[in-house]
Amino acid sequence: MTNDSYLSTNKSTDSLRRQPSQKRGQERVEKILEAAAAVFDEMGYEAATTHQIASKAGTAVGSLYQFFPDKASIFNTMELRHTERVKAMWAQTDVEAIVSLPLRQMIDLLVKAISQLFENPVSRVMFIQFYTNRQVFQSIDEGMTQEAINFLASILKQRNPLLNDLQLSLIAEVCVHSSNAVILSALRNPDLQRRQLLAKEIEDLLVAYLEPYVRDAVGDNLNNVMKVMICPHCYSKQISKNGQRRGKQCYLCKDCRKQFVKSS
Structure with a gap:
């Protein structure tokens, strides 16, 4: 799976003053x-x-200037390197294969791929800086987060085609943003064991949240998957049946008290 909204890999050296030939x-x-x-990571961008x-x-500053004109160009090159790694991670994900896996195994593979991504120090720092000093970024923006949401939504759609676009978008958004919050906490923690435990918590969190929507019933067993209704007015899941109108099931939202008809 490629990601056309990201910068192409042949732009990864745009911030370099001189391309290393050897x-x-x-x-x-x-x-x-x-x-x-x-x-x-230690000083922050502004103080560095x-x-x-x-x-x-372990090099002379003059040697550094041969490749980078300033601190900003170094940072921008790091952005582009991180973007390349994210693109590679999604491209290497075999969506058709993981969709058919049990939910926990699927989530485990995705969490492990992300954990491996952040073993790289550049990617780790880019993630932390994005959430703590976003104004210094030139290439990475919220588009990268949205791509992750779209990617997950596409996987969920294949596991349960009964989910509509609104449901898929909301579910994927909750998964990505909640995971990012825990990832940020983990990456800022110097304790390796603590980081590993937090990664496991991300897996448990996602499995528990996704089970009502995309249980392990896939393929011919999709009828066994719960179809969760969402109020189109306030997005609440607190819904009750409220009679029928012209042969269509009507629902009442317990939160906003508005009625709506089941869409086809």
């Missing part, structure tokens, strides 16, 4: 980016300097 130069650039991730980044990378 392996040694490429390794130096990667070392600078990893050092920048450590400095931004190119001298600190060069020192962390």
